[in-house]
Amino acid sequence: MEKKEEQETIDNGGKISIQISSSHAETAMVTTKRSNSNLAKLIFSGHLLAVAIFITFLSFRGFLEAPGFRPTHWCIPLAASIAVSAFTAISLLFLSLHHPSIALKTSLWLSPLFTTFTGILLLATGTGIGLIFAAFTLTGALSLSLYSCSIATHLKHTNQILTISITTVPPSIKITKFILAGLFTGLIYTWFWSLGAGGISAKGSPFAGIYILVLFLSLAWTMNVIRNTMHVAISRIAYMQLMHGLDVDVTQAFTDAATRSLSTICLGSAMVPAIGTFRGMARAMAAIAGGSDEFLFSCTACYINLANLLVPSGNLWACVHVGIHGKGFVQASRDIWEMFIKQKMVPVIDQELTGTFCFLSGIAGGALSALIGGSLMLAVEKKYATEGIVCAFFVGYFIVRLGTAWAHACVLAYHVAFAENPGNPRLGLAMSECLKELETSPR
Structure with a gap:
């Protein structure tokens, strides 16, 4: 194993930074x-x-050629x-910090409420x-309500981990500037x-569904590329604080994420949602099937096993090692998942609710955007109101998810830092207590 030389320096502002110099390590990273x-x-x-070309074509074709379309x-309304989704994203960002x-x-409570109104x-x-x-x-709103009630009593550890991890990346002008630029x-x-x-709504087409x-x-x-760029940069800053108590230059972290790590981020931004969706469908199928051996559910075990095989090769925790070590996305995912298995953290990771918080925040923001934009469209152009409501929802969902990226990245860094050094005093006792509870709880 090649030796790396580490040198600690103190800048004019009194902040500690760390420099790693190793020509062999750099060569390996480049390779x-x-x-x-x-x-x-x-x-x-x-x-x-x-x-961009496709949207331009659709816009001109729909807005200029469609009769009666204003x-x-x-x-x-859109x-x-x-604008509402941007305000919601900034508000949730401030609240989560x-x-x-x-x-x-x-x-937890606004997502089913706003979804019902939508x-x-x-x-x-x-x-x-x-x-x-x-x-x-409405079916989704009912499911969200039941889910919110079921997890309301399990927020203790998530709140503790979120509170500890967020303090590692306190608000500053520099980091806020980059977050607002992404937003x-x-x-x-x-x-x-x-x-x-x-343009699609105005003109219509036999291929409208494909468009x-x-x-x-x-x-x-x-939008996932933008969000995961934030994840990579912020998790790098949080990780160095949690592991070594060191400050990382904010500008350098975001610049590296948007340049050297961009290809890896693009790959991960395509893989993680696809794997997550497949895993969610597999779990939903398993929940519906229960112990049934009916033909419709005969492949449930296969889907679950396949999903469990895919997750180690494509998960969001990879963003931490992408930012810290410059690894490829798949390799980073596998390395981190191996550490989770070694520390017996996988059940805790599955139950951790920060990802759920980000998802529900996006649902609430998307539903609120749909309510505002859809109400205006219903008042002025009822003919296209349905399309407008659906578009407003997706726009709101993805924009609000950008606002939750800061908090989520900090928690990702916390999990990886704990997996690498469970005895680190900077991590507190929240994760250790959660692991102990799982060990002692009846199976």
Whole structure:
């Protein structure tokens, strides 16, 4: 194993930093990055160019050629929903940094409430497609309500870990500037994206379903790339504080994430949502099937096993090692999952609710955006209200998820830091206590 020389220095401001100098280590890192290549980044860049052309075509075709369509009746409600989602994202960011317990409970109770109101609004559109979406939304609201009630008593450890980890990256002008830059980038993209969605709604097409799917996949991938860039940079800062009590230059962390690690982030941003969705479907199927051996559920065990095989190769904790060590996404995922298994942390990771908090925050923000934008659209252009409500929801969901990236990245770093050194006094006792409770609880 090659030896690395570490040297601690103190800058003019009295902050401790760490320098690692090893030509062999640097060469290995460069070789690893070259082997991973920039293929994912090239594909992502090409996809952005293609989607930009596609959206421009849809916008001009819909807004200029569709008879009776008024672009302002589409654009103004969507602009209002985007503004609301930005305000919600910033509010949740502030709340999660200063009052994490309140932020957890707020997302828990507001997500089913706002989702219910959105379902009622969809019913008010009076269209067949609106009725379908309303049924799906109201069913989702009921599921969220039951889920929120079931986990309300399990927030103790999540709140403790969230509170400890967030303190490692205190608010500063520098980091806030980068977070707001990412949020602004997301706002610009979602506004441009909404023009393409409006073009589809205005003109219509036999291939409208395919067009919408393409636009949605592009929105999801792009917004996840922005969010995971934040994850990589912030988790690097949090990890160094948790493990060594050292400060990392904020500008350098974000610059490295947006340049040297971008290809890895693009790959991970495509893999994690796909694996997460598959795993969620497998778990839902298992919950519905119970102990049934009916034909419809005969492959449930296969789906669960496949999902469990995929997660170690593609998980969000990889962002920590991507930022710290410059690893490829798959390798970082596997290395970290092996540490989780070694420390018997996998059951705790499965029960940890920070990811749930981020998801529910996105649902609440998306539903609130849909309520604002959909109400305005229902008042001025009822014909396109259903499409407008759905678009506003997705826009709001992804923008609010950007606002929760700071808190989530800190928790990701905490988990990895604990897996590497469970005896670290900077980590507190929250994770150790949770592991002990799992060991002593009846199975």
